[in-house]
Amino acid sequence: MxxxxxxxxxxxxxxxxxxxxxxxxxxxxxxxxxxxxxxxxxxxxxxxxxxxxxxxxxxxxxxxxxxxxxxxxxxxxxxxxxxxxxxxxxxxxxxxxxxxxxxxxxxxxxxxxxxxxxxxxxxxxxxxxxxxxxxxxxxxxxxxxxxxxxxxxxxxxxxxxxxxxxxxxxxxxxxxxxxxxxxxxMAPSLRCRPASEDLTRASAMLAGAKRPLMLCGGGVHISGATAAAEALAHAINLPVAHTMTGKGAIACSDPLNAGLFGRYDRIANALIDASDCLLVVGCKLGEIATKRYTVPAAGKTVIHLDNVAEEFGRTFQPTLRLWGDAREGLRDLALELAGEADAIRARQQGYADEVATKMAEWRGSVEARLTSDERPINMARLLNELNAAMPADGILVADGGFAAHWGGLLYDTKQAGRGFVPDRGFASIGYGLPGAMGCALAAPGRPVVGLTGDGGFNMVMGELETARRLKLPLTVIVVNNAASGYVKALQHLMYGAGSYQSSDLAEVNYARVAESLGCTGIRVEDPADIAGALRQGISGASGPTLIDIVVTRDPAHMLPGVDNRTVQVKKGDRVA
CATH class of the missing domain: 3.40.50.970 (Thiamin diphosphate (ThDP)-binding fold, Pyr/PP domains)
Structure with missing residues (x-):
């Protein structure tokens, strides 16, 4: 030696x-x-x-x-x-x-x-x-x-x-x-499995339910459990809703996808309300996911699968606790249900079709906003263009607050897995650019787009120099509304038009900022130009591209949905 x-x-x-x-x-x-x-x-x-x-x-x-x-x-x-x-x-x-x-x-x-x-x-x-x-x-x-x-x-x-x-x-x-x-x-380096008697009870509860629903949090990605979630969902026609960090538990394009639940939802909250058995997987049921602790309603039948025992009962008392790794727990549940799976799937087909129909109806109800030609650009149009431009293996990084809420509601992953990366652990702004850098380094060859507001970008714009130095082929979209948009929108909803304090920013051309740092800069003011700018950014250039998107300055149309903390909600304020 x-x-x-x-x-x-x-x-x-x-x-x-x-x-x-x-x-x-x-x-x-x-x-x-x-x-x-x-x-x-x-x-x-x-x-x-x-x-x-x-x-x-x-x-x-x-x-x-x-x-x-x-x-x-x-x-x-x-x-x-x-x-x-x-x-x-x-x-x-x-x-x-x-x-x-x-x-x-x-x-x-x-x-x-x-x-x-x-x-x-x-x-x-x-x-x-x-x-x-x-x-x-x-x-x-x-x-x-x-x-x-x-x-x-x-x-x-x-x-x-x-x-x-x-x-x-x-x-x-x-x-x-x-x-x-x-x-x-690698994480997790160790895995534990729920007790067999608890799995037997959980499978019986799911098999006997008429409107079961799976609610997935970020734990499905930490565990690498998305394939297991997909398999269980398809085996018994079990619809899946998700938190912001749980997006990608199954593909958003999957007919069983019920979308985001909680403060900002499409159809999921109503499905939760009507459900007779909820399977919560790798989710802490925090404030945003539960719409300030009101979803699910008290008394709902809930099976909670998590590997952190301290999370059980923190915000909602489950009917059954499954203490174990999300991937292993879902696999074991699928095995428990295997003998009945075909019968359950056939019985649940009408329910699954109902979920797909409701999602299609929701998409139709917001089509005008998704395709809006208004100027300044509507955020819904920007996200719709992103959905069209991003390949199946693309990664969207969403900055805290404004960008994460819009992305969580409207961005659709095309395959299961971590294709949407918001910083919801602390929801700090400033994550969009460095988060995109980390994703580009973790998954070379996969297109990476960072979505950030001008306020968040102002905090970290110096890292464009780092990204350029490393020749990282990523795209950063700066949502330019010349404001701390989330705060200004809340001030508008709570105190009325004109009641804005310390929420406005100077008008800045961020494309020129990018160019001054040696990167490609594109400024977009016409929604018709979004697609071309995204194609250029996602094409795999030798370094970073920044797309400066000039969006609405109207605080009445900044939020992607009605914030549950507000009481003054005006007609038309719900954007999508």
């Missing part, structure tokens, strides 16, 4: 190499310099970022789409504190991340060191686990631990805090210390 004297930073880099991590982003400082030097020498794919929050967003989107652990780093103090928003997104969304943070030399701590703060206390509630490395020789063990925690149970971000003297210190490591189980680099 050979041993090599190396710095702690090199030991960190070697562990990442052993784990087979993908692209990594960070902004260095003195504390992590040995790691950066080793990353260069051993060939880690490490890249400079312009803002640490975007490094976490990129890692989060990369993890969401690839299922692999996303990795990034930051220096101490302001670098560390800039991570908080992205860490909470990953924590709430169940994204497996390992994040390295430099810290002060322990001999100099609490002696007014430059940039020093109580960063461990700040970061601890923003991550699944925080591991501080106190001894150089424990680096392989604790980095391995970080990956194990990040990928087990509900995946999440693990912060590894590395003091300067640990990173710069040396130790004669044995080669065997860098061995890892490759399974810890």
């Amino acid at each position: 050979s041993s090599n004297e190396m710095t702690g930073g090199e030991a960190m880099a070697r562990m990442l190499k052993a784990c087979g991590t993908g692209p990594m982003f960070g902004m260095g400082g003195f504390q992590l310099l040995p790691f950066y030097d080793a990353a260069r020498r051993i060939g880690l794919d490490h890249n400079l970022i312009n803002d640490e929050r975007c490094a976490v967003f990129i890692a989060d989107a990369y993890a969401k789409v690839s299922g692999r652990v996303g990795v990034c780093d930051a220096t101490l103090g302001p670098g560390a504190t800039n991570l908080v928003t992205g860490l909470v997104e990953a924590l709430n969304a169940g994204s497996p991340l390992v994040v390295f943070v430099g810290d002060t030399h322990r001999m100099h701590a609490w002696k007014n060191m430059t940039q020093e703060t109580r960063q461990i206390e700040i970061l601890r509630p923003a991550c699944k686990e925080l591991i501080r490395i106190e001894m150089v020789e424990r680096i392989p063990e604790l980095v391995r631990r970080a990956f194990q925690v990040a990928t087990s149970g509900r995946p999440g971000p693990v912060v590894v805090d590395v003091p300067e003297d640990v990173c710069h210190g040396t130790h004669p490591f044995d080669d065997a210390e860098f061995a890892v189980d490759p399974g810890i680099s």
